[in-house]
Structure formats: structure tokens, C-alpha cells
Amino acid sequence: MDLRSEQPVRARPSPELLARLRAGKALLRERRTALPLPEKVAQLLLLQRLQLPLIRTQRPLRSWERPWEIQP
């Protein structure tokens, strides 16, 4: 089956739009990078709480893999 021949011809984003989207992503990363360190650690503590239940569904957790009970 030739997948390409059966697909409708779609409108594609312009190079300018793609560039704007990539620039927006870069700006978001830049802002996150520039956050004060304690705010980044606060984000890490949140990430730990969000990610651990997912890891637990895939494999047993190691004894030290648990959210840090600390302040940022």
C-alpha cells in the first residue's frame, strides 16, 4: 500500500510560523532557566511527586527513590 498516494494534500505551516513556534519554545526554556535556584528546586520537588507514581507502575522503586521531604 502506498500511504503517500492515499493521503489528502494538506496545507503545511510556513517556515515563518515554524520559526515563531520554535522561538516561543526557546523563550519558555530561557525563562525556566533564568528562574531563581530555589524556585527550580521547588519545581524539582513537584516533578518528583508527579513522576514517582508513574515509575512505580513500570518497575519497583529503589529504596532511595522517594520525594525529598525538604523545603526548597
Next chain:
Amino acid sequence: MASSFADALRVVNSLKAEGVVEDYAIAGAMAILFWTEPVPTYDLDVLVFLPGSTGSLVSLEGIYDWARRNGHPTDAEHVIIAGVPTQFLPAPSALADEAIRTAAEMDYDGVRVRVVRPEYLIALYLEPSARTPKRQARAAMLLEWPRLNQAELDAILKRHGLAV
């Protein structure tokens, strides 16, 4: 009241002040956090020079002994410092030696802390013994950092026979 991350860093600094380690530098995911964005991690990696460790096999017994004396529990090669599982790794290579010696002095909430520079973090992740998909992803993340010193990275990689 719970400890803070700054408390953990103060304790790591005290290891150097007390001579338990000659020098240290934060590495791994927590070092990445200092330079770019937070990435999920559950421990603090600390590269260390142990005193009197030149020319012989190294032992972490000094660190574990210090931990026992100061009431820091241990768990699976980690010392739990102010609530943070911390792994101390004696520098395993000449590259790691350089990473410790050239670490940046940074400030975390008023605490001075030594952190492996991003160019060295990338190189450490590219060492053959450390190349896992997770570490390669972290190297790729750091390679996108706009302030990366590409010339310095190239020189480090060349000096240690590594490639991206």
C-alpha cells in the same frame, strides 16, 4: 520544620571544611538544575577527591564513618543528608579530576557551592562507561544551552578522546 536544600549543601561544604574530602563538585541532574532547567532526580551526586587517595584504591569508609558520627543515615550507597539522598563518587577519571578542579563557585540561597560546569557535565555524560539513554538525553539538553562554551567543550572532548 523540614530541612532545606541549602541545609544539605551546608553539610556537603562541612565535609570539605573538616577534611573528610579534599574537594568536591556537585554533578549529575542537580548540577544541570544550576545551569538550565530542573530534570527529575532523586539523589544528589557529588564528585569528590578523597584525602590520601593518590596512587591507591579509594574507600568511602571515611565518608560513611563521618556520616555515622554526625547522625546521617545511609541507604544503598547513599548518605541521607538533611533529607537528600546523596551519593559521593571518588573521581573515577582524569576528566572527572578536571571537572572538580574547574567547578564553578555558585550561590544557593546564601550558601556557596561548587558545581561542575556544563561543558564538563556533557563530557562526563559522553564517557563510554556512562553512556546510557538517560545520560545521552541530558547531554543533548545541555548542548542546546545558549551560553555553552562550544570551544571549551571541543577542547575537553579532544583532550579526553570523546565525541558527541
